[in-house]
Amino acid sequence: MNQVGCEIPGAIGDVPGRPRNTAAALLVLGAFLAISLATYAADHRFIYFSAYLWFGFIYGMCLQYGRFCMASAIRDLFAVGVPRMAVGIMIAVVLFSIVSALVTATGHSEFHPSPIGMYSVVGGLLFGIGMVFTGGCASGSLYKTGEGSVAALLVVLSLSFTQVAVVDAGGWLNHLVPAAWTASAAAKDMPAVLSVTDGWYDQFTAGYIWDLKATTVGEVLGFHNPFAAAFIGNAFVNSILPSLLILVGIYAGWYRKSYLRGRKEPYRGLATELGGLWSMVTASHRTAVAGLILGVAAGLHMWVSQHLQQRLGIDNAGELLKAMGHRAGLSIQDTVFDPGYFYITTQEAQGAAWVLERLGMNLRHNLFFGLDNGVPSPLLNPVLWMSFALVGGSAMMALLNNEFKLKFPPREVAVWAIVGGMLMGLGARIGLGCNIGAFFATVTNGDPSGWIFGLGMTAGGFIGVKFFNWWIERQMAREAGALDL
Amino acid sequence: MSSVLNGLFKPLVEGAWIALRRRWPHPGHAVSKTVNLRGAGAVEVDVECDFTGDTCLRTNLLTKMILDHCPPGSVTEIATDNIASVETIPFMLPGHGCAHLATIRTETGWSIYVRKENTRK
Numbered sequence A: 001m002n003q004v005g006c007e008i009p010g011a012i013g014d015v016p017g018r019p020r021n022t023a024a025a026l027l028v029l030g031a032f033l034a035i036s037l038a039t040y041a042a043d044h045r046f047i048y049f050s051a052y053l054w055f056g057f058i059y060g061m062c063l064q065y066g067r068f069c070m071a072s073a074i075r076d077l078f079a080v081g082v083p084r085m086a087v088g089i090m091i092a093v094v095l096f097s098i099v100s101a102l103v104t105a106t107g108h109s110e111f112h113p114s115p116i117g118m119y120s121v122v123g124g125l126l127f128g129i130g131m132v133f134t135g136g137c138a139s140g141s142l143y144k145t146g147e148g149s150v151a152a153l154l155v156v157l158s159l160s161f162t163q164v165a166v167v168d169a170g171g172w173l174n175h176l177v178p179a180a181w182t183a184s185a186a187a188k189d190m191p192a193v194l195s196v197t198d199g200w201y202d203q204f205t206a207g208y209i210w211d212l213k214a215t216t217v218g219e220v221l222g223f224h225n226p227f228a229a230a231f232i233g234n235a236f237v238n239s240i241l242p243s244l245l246i247l248v249g250i251y252a253g254w255y256r257k258s259y260l261r262g263r264k265e266p267y268r269g270l271a272t273e274l275g276g277l278w279s280m281v282t283a284s285h286r287t288a289v290a291g292l293i294l295g296v297a298a299g300l301h302m303w304v305s306q307h308l309q310q311r312l313g314i315d316n317a318g319e320l321l322k323a324m325g326h327r328a329g330l331s332i333q334d335t336v337f338d339p340g341y342f343y344i345t346t347q348e349a350q351g352a353a354w355v356l357e358r359l360g361m362n363l364r365h366n367l368f369f370g371l372d373n374g375v376p377s378p379l380l381n382p383v384l385w386m387s388f389a390l391v392g393g394s395a396m397m398a399l400l401n402n403e404f405k406l407k408f409p410p411r412e413v414a415v416w417a418i419v420g421g422m423l424m425g426l427g428a429r430i431g432l433g434c435n436i437g438a439f440f441a442t443v444t445n446g447d448p449s450g451w452i453f454g455l456g457m458t459a460g461g462f463i464g465v466k467f468f469n470w471w472i473e474r475q476m477a478r479e480a481g482a483l484d485l
Numbered sequence B: 001m002s003s004v005l006n007g008l009f010k011p012l013v014e015g016a017w018i019a020l021r022r023r024w025p026h027p028g029h030a031v032s033k034t035v036n037l038r039g040a041g042a043v044e045v046d047v048e049c050d051f052t053g054d055t056c057l058r059t060n061l062l063t064k065m066i067l068d069h070c071p072p073g074s075v076t077e078i079a080t081d082n083i084a085s086v087e088t089i090p091f092m093l094p095g096h097g098c099a100h101l102a103t104i105r106t107e108t109g110w111s112i113y114v115r116k117e118n119t120r121k
Helices: A021-044 A044-066 A070-080 A085-104 A119-136 A138-147 A150-168 A170-174 A181-185 A200-207 A227-264 A269-279 A283-310 A317-325 A346-357 A367-373 A382-400 A411-430 A436-441 A449-478 B002-021 B056-069 B083-092
Strands: B029-039 B041-050 B077-080 B098-105 B110-116
Touching: A021 A044, A021 A382, A044 A283, A044 A382, A070 A085, A070 A119, A070 A138, A070 A436, A070 A449, A070 B056, A085 A227, A085 A269, A085 A283, A085 A436, A085 B083, A119 A138, A119 A150, A119 A411, A119 A436, A119 A449, A138 A150, A138 A382, A138 A411, A138 A436, A138 B029, A150 A346, A150 A367, A150 A411, A170 A200, A181 A200, A181 A367, A181 A449, A200 A367, A346 A367, A346 A382, A367 B098, A382 B083, A436 A449, A449 B056, B002 B077, B029 B098, B041 B056, B041 B083, B041 B110, B056 B077, B056 B083, B056 B110, B083 B110
Parallel strands: B041 B077
Antiparallel strands: B029 B041, B077 B110, B098 B110
16 A cells, blocks of 8 residues: 555645656646736736736635635534634634734725625525535635536536526516515616616615615724724724634634543643633644635735725726726626625626626626626636636645645535535625625625624534535435444 | 526426435445554554545545444544545544544545544543
8 A cells, every 4th residue: 555654633645656746836837927927018907917816826825725615614613523624714814804904094995895784694594505515615616626626616617607697587586576675776776778677686786785784893983093993993893803702612612622631731720721722723734824824815915906006097907908998898887896805706707697698698787797897708807817816826736735636526426516506606696795705805804794694604504514414314324234333 | 597597497406306316325334454554553444434536524424423333443444535524534533532543645545544442422
């Protein structure tokens, strides 16, 4: 047997005789470098696109290095009692919130809070169930695609096309829309080309979401000083304090018992408990380091995007595309989706919409694509550059560590990937984002709606784990006796 | 769009249900073989589980179920190509009365060796 033993739990050895894929990893890096340099040479304004690209690359490297996945965080906690991923995510939330506070306080933030409402719970719930079925959240599925997982690619495709179906579905679904939403949407006086009262998602958006209030904790607490609002309200009250409470809850519920049982020293009260908490935080070096870098990079991304917008004299990438003569994919406001920070799902939906438009569908009459986001070509979609680069960064990291493997899923896994991806797509559109856009980027910028989505996502994850557990036990019971121990 | 959805929805759901109703192949079976593990020496393996190609949740859940059914003292070899599971499984072992012996890189993925201890969780 080929083997490289490793005494450290979770440590990984190389396959004997197999060289590291450094050349292939450098090829991936070189390809993205070539794209950056060639587009910059063609037009210096493509530097704005390259900013997305390189932050995407860094996200991909971090996610793959730390196996960073919110599906894993929730399901490992509920299914097998392992808290390391949930801990890593809380570390990333704390770090991202501090960097975000600095960016916000100095006036470089592009962040806009989401409206606060029960839609976040519903969206989060569906997304949470879906991500447990698929085995990966939106960002997790992208980085796993970079590792060569075809199942993860199926998840990405499924959630992308489902989003298009969700935002464009009308017909009999119009009858399910509350009359108040229809009336409210009609009263918004939108351009006729958008047919705002036809299509349930348009009426949900214009008739319900737009009537809700969006705010940050810094605003709610009434701070006039931008530093106080950003650091005390947004970072400390909305991000750090809840994260610390969650960490203490995880410690008490999942870690403390085994930590105290494994200790040889006498119990010394608070000192022992704090030691246990620290032991939990540092239990997985990879996850903690990835969380740290991810948090800082996500904050810096906001600063760089805003800085480039100022330098280029724009508010939205659509202005750049228009100036370069690429008008085909713009919305009726000459804009495209351009959040200026780490975000997933909307750009994937745009990619799917672009494909469907090539097949003859008209998707510009709905609010989602028609009013703001547009349907730019994937080659001219700055945020989709980030997603492609995230896959590339993950692939490079996986190649460097000999962890890249092209894996085709068994049929059952493929079905779970597609069904779960559909739930994730539906949840992402109802919740106005995924585990990144509706949770990670929001809670770290003082937006309390992120915690509401997180609550729904956790509940959905719990339901998904219970269902999957029941499903597997049922399968095992059918084959009772096959495992003769 | 609605007609497209209606046309796709029914066969998709039917196909998904047929695929999901198929039995998962049982991943675990009893064996008798010896492996040499660095730090643990020659170890008799009693149970082999092959989760190659599986998702992390199914790998982790089935590992948990199989380990809960293993007798004290038995050694289980868990084969997987899912990196997330490779890193999660050693962390979940103490909670299930098991000790991690080694994780070995193989041509197809990783093999994790686990001994069920006498103490129950």
